[in-house]
Amino acid sequence: MIEPEEGVPTILNLSEISEREREEEEKVVDIVREFGAENLIYCMQCGSCAAVCPLARVGFEWYNKKLIKALLLGLKEELLDDPTPWACVACNRCTEVCPRRVSPFEVMFAVRRMMVEEFAIPTLAIEGLRALYEYGHAVYMTGREARKKVGLPEKPPSTDSDEKALKDLKTILRNTKLAELGLIPMND
Amino acid sequence: MIADVVKNESKNEGKLKYGLFLGCNIPFNRPDVEQAMRKIFPALGVEIDDLMGQSCCPTWGTMPSIDIVAWCAVAARNLCLGEEKGIDLMTACNSCYGSLNEARHKMLTNPDILKSVNDILSKIGKKYEGRAKCRHVAWVLYKDVGLERIKESIKYTLDDITIAVQPGCHFLWPSEVYPDKEEDPFNPKVLRELCEVLGAEAPYYSKLVDCCGMGALRSTDPEKSFTLVKEKLECIKEELDADLIVTTCSSCLIQLDDAQERLRKSGKLNFSIPVLHYVQLLALCMGFDPEQVAGISVTPRDEIIDKIINKR
Structure with missing residues (x-):
């Protein structure tokens, strides 16, 4: 990995991390689909949801589009310590604009439900x-x-x-x- | 399924009667909003039922974060309280409006969820048929009462007053689940028209549909929340130089009123704009006691109330 210059944030290599986690027994994407995010797999990463998301606007790490990508890549542990899903105001701007009917709000809340099972609850x-x-x-x-x-x-x-x-x-x-x-x- | 939803609409049979769904923030935090509703609706010919035994909707950080069936079961018990009396609910809290209607939408579009919910409800002798829904007070005023009737009922008009409107997120999205819909939820008109009928100017501004940063965002990261509300307030000041902010959401009311004071105290804001829920503004225009219908705020309201009532 190339060392970043001072002041430049570290770039998370999602593909690299997902390789590690591919061994997980149950696929994280199946867990969140079970918890209400059925349409997650239709996401094409167009970014419409991120463009209207208040969390993305103020700099939360795992806003809708990025969270969906991470889940599709199989990430789980990286997400459990992060407060982003608990900051979601459920405004549903994302649901309104999603051209693939993914309902990113449902993904946020499905991740909350997954976190609750792991006792990662505020x-x-x-x-x-x-x-x-x-x-x-x-x-x-x-x-x-x-x-x-x-x-x-x-x-x-x-x-x-x-x-x-x-x-x-x-x-x-x-x-x-x-x-x-x-x-x-x-x-x- | 849409046909089923229409078939299941509650019938009000000509007379206007609704179950007043209070939620939590209004009765405990801002009871002046509750009192405003108890004053204006009977005066406008809308009968209200107390829905004795109602509870939290449930709000987003509780059951919706735990399990979908559990969320719908708590919502369904509340909806049943109206359904048993053949009436719809109405609320002045956008969170309640959102949570109850999302839950209803899930139950009406997914028979498995409705069946699981009714299995749980059977333990307390209840069953949700999908008829009762939750209306928003702003829509009841706009569609059922009507602008003409509102105009006829007011004692004071809002001449020379510029209002910045804040409809709030759960008034608008996701439009699919709501019983009443704006033509364009990203350019909402209902609250602007409701303010204009009182004689005020309620122009568009560029951050009109932006989030106030309340709720989960504020409890998770107050600093980020205050960033959002500060940007919104500055936009309202710069683009409209508004005399007043009017919202249809109790959470937006608390955030815009309370966070404004916090920003001033920390030196991040150097102006003050009073904030009212629409039902409070209407109650003031109809001549009800300001102490009762608008007596609780952090950002001072005295000046604007004096201007409305005494035209000073």
Whole structure:
């Protein structure tokens, strides 16, 4: 490999890395297709998705087009430590413009689902899941001064004030993959 | 499958009634937006149901990041609350609008997903038929209430006020999953027309459809998030010199309002533009109490509210 000059970022040779990982038992592309990115294989790397992606715009490493290429080459380990998929705002500009109906958003989220299985999940996401299970709201606040200030009852008409509904939601969540993963305590 | 979707539309039978889907950020973080909706809709002849027992939509960082069936199951329980009453949901939060409609689209186009979801729902005695959907309040105002009725209902007009509109991502894309669609989602007109009918100018600007940087982007990397919002704000200042930013998304509202103050405090921004959700702006124009319908903000709003109400 040619040594880069000072100040020039190292160039990742994706083909070289993929050679190493080709030995992986299960192909990463099959895993992410299983997790919702069925159309990944139709990508022709035209770059339409990258042109409209907010993550690409502000310099995240594995934005949509590059992530898809990496997956098609068989990369996995390189992706697990990177926060890019968790920064995706799910805006779906990419889905709108993709001429091959790949839905790069689905690829981003399929990679999240793969990362979750490897416990590569941000603390904030765990906190959101815990709040969703405990209260029925991923964003939950105990301070209710703001509601009172604007003349509303302290509690909204949600699981927050409906015990039966919260119990129903917990039953649903306990019957999903979330329970199998064991990421959060899920008591009755 | 499209035919099935149409066949499954909820019937409102002439009268306008919707289940008010709140989400999380609005009731806990920005309840003035909730109060604005509770004021304007009955006054415009739209009945609202509380959808007692509703939960988080679920938002992107939770179930959608775990498993598709799990995502759809939580969304379906919320949709069922409307379906059982024969009404659609409506929301002022783009994330809820996106998550609920993407989940519905998955369930309607993939029978395996719908079957798995209904197997789970059967444990709580529910079943989702695919009828109820989630509408966006801006579309309900634009299509169901109509611009004429809005015009007739207002007490104050927005003369000499220039608005920079921020429709927000999940108002627009992916257009395939939404019950209402802009003619061109990269050049949206609905929010501009909703502002113009109040008497304001709401011109195009070059970063109109750009992302505000909220949500997962901000929680993952605040610095990158603030880069995006700063560029957007500077564009609004330079191209429009806007008096006000108006959005149809509660996340955009929080980001544009709150990040603006953070940028000022760190010396990266030297101007201030107040931000309102459209339902708040309409509530102000209809004459409702500013403390109740627009009382919570980080970037000051007093001046613009005074200008609207007292024409100062």
